Ligand SMILES: Nc1ncnc2c1ncn2[C@@H]1O[C@H](COP(=O)(O)OP(=O)(O)OP(=O)(O)O)[C@@H](O)[C@H]1O
Ligand code: SF4
């Protein structure tokens with residue numbers, strides 16, 4: 001494992017709404033090492049995209065980072081001015097957005113849109129150098145060079161997604177975030193794109209944050225992972241550890257509700273109920289209303305949400321750890 | 325593409341033919357047989373009488389007359405003006421057209437640019453105080469009763485303040501011993517405007533391939549300066565120097581109408597740009613552009629405004645069609661002797677050949693504008709492909 005590239009510490013972010021603040025990211029901390037792939041998993045609405053957007057500080061206008069720190073190679077990103085952030089974006093951290101199908105401007109050529117990003121961060125490059133760079137990228141993600149002069153509507157979904165990955169890699173960023181990069185694709189293409197991404201990650205030694213609601217994909221793609229529930233990380237550690245010894249009841253349920261790619265066949269469980277509203281501050285375990293086997297203590301816990309280390313590098317929520 | 329244009333041109337000819345026949349029949353329906361007007365003129369020499377009778381087939385039944393007119397029209401023979409006999413309608417139009425073109429070309433270019441600029445800034449600053457105020461002002465100028473507004477401006481700036489001339493397109497006393505006709509000056513001014521626009525446009529096209537943005541900007545700026553120096557030299561040497569005072573006189577007379585019509589005309593573009601762009605800003609690719617670390621200005625101009633341009637350009641090209649009929653009001657208020665006045669006069673005075681020719685001209689203009697709209701749309705939006713069979 002290389003050095004720490006990205007260190008997120010006690011990050012809190014909320015959306016101001018008419019009903020009050022929606023706490024979408026609560027005390028999230030994690031570390032991304034160089035060349036590592038880090039997974040972020042949780043059901044829809046748990047705040048995965050909110051974390052990603054906070055890292056780039058591209059949150060919606062009503063979003064506010066209230067506290068915490070994000071350090072990219074030791075440089076603090078929280079509190080940077082817009083102009084300072086511009087130099088960090090894409091050059092430091094690039095992102096493949098959820099639903100990247102619409103991430104291309106429909107009236108500009110693919111090559112031109114990639115070129116534009118490189119031009120912004122490498123203003124001294126010649127045209128030749130940029131063209132060469134784009135051809136290299138296309139080669140890596142398995143696209144033909146002719147794609148450069150095509151418009152987005154002329155490409156299939158899979159090709160667009162490959163091109164997006166090329167775009168994300170165009171400035172050799174230190175960290176790449178992939179936010180559910182395959183949701184809009186059909187299953188076969190999804191698989192291809194995942195393989196491609198995995199290949200690229202190994203090839204280039206990317207530091208990757210992979211976001212998905214599908215824990216099976218996370219298993220395939222990542223070295224370390226964090227499980228998010230209602231804005232908080234409830235369990236975090238090496239992916240293999242979490243799959244073998246899930247500690248938190250929510251993680252266990254997530255695993256049991258997903259068809260297994262590895263290991264023996266087992267009966268699937270369904271996850272009932274809705275995630276809690278993020279508007280109210282809840283004490284204790286936020287999962288307890290849906291927890292299938294809460295112990296007596298769980299119900300009236302007054303403990304704050306807090307991660308404790310249960311084995312080396314494997315953290316879980318204090319509530320769940322203490323009630324067994 | 326070529327095939328598409330040919331197909332469309334053929335279609336346009338058919339449409340134009342229908343247009344021509346219907347206008348003829350409409351004029352024919354005017355009570356009092358306007359076509360016979362000229363023949364009632366007692367001063368008309370007998371040979372001219374015969375000629376008019378023969379050219380228009382006035383003693384023949386209606387269907388034959390229509391046929392005669394259409395055939396003559398396509399041969400390029402539009403007959404004679406009843407009022408200014410023996411001038412032909414074409415001569416009259418040729419005299420008036422440059423004046424209208426000059427005025428309205430400038431108005432439209434200025435209105436489009438300011439409208440687009442204001443619209444995109446409004447959309448970008450959505451929710452701010454300045455946005456509210458400018459939007460309210462735009463809505464006012466979009467909805468204001470135009471003749472009233474024009475007269476108020478004329479009264480205030482022309483009469484009360486005395487800054488600008490009231491009406492006319494030149495001071496007759498200045499032109500009393502002028503060696504040229506005003507048309508010569510108009511044509512020179514139009515040529516000048518077109519040439520500098522083309523040069524600027526070419527400079528823009530040629531610099532598009534330059535990779536370094538700063539270099540690109542510098543070269544464009546340099547070309548602008550070159551154009552300024554070039555224009556200065558042009559107007560201060562040789563032939564143009566002697567024409568300069570007259571051109572300046574016309575330009576001075578143009579200021580007020582240009583400003584007034586621009587104020588009224590820019591608002592439509594501004595509001596439309598704002599509306600489309602507010603939608604575009606929500607698109608995912610704007611987020612991508614932000615994530616790429618591009619500057620606000622570049623995201624606004626290159627991504628948001630560029631896509632928002634599509635409906636704006638279409639609507640703009642269609643408003644160009646209304647230049648000539650719209651000019652009726654403007655030219656009457658500002659006593660600007662252009663196509664609009666010609667159209668109005670010829671209809672009021674039942675100068676049928678001139679009215680017909682003017683209308684046909686408007687018709688051709690409208691058809692061409694539609695074609696241009698379609699073609700430019702396909703260039704602006706790559707998603708629209710003009711298929712040769714489509
Ligand atoms: N602009 C906003 N204003 C108010 N609330 C928002 C806004 N954006 C997101 N939220 C809320 O914040 C919470 C977290 O949303 P987020 O998009 O981060 O979830 P996610 O984990 O990415 O979900 P998904 O898997 O569906 O993408 C959700 O409850 C959502 O409703
Ligand atoms: S703390 Fe208790 S209620 Fe919460 S998830 Fe763990 S077992 Fe369930």
Ligand SMILES: [Mg+2]
Pocket residue numbers: 048049050098179
């Ligand atoms: Mg999301």
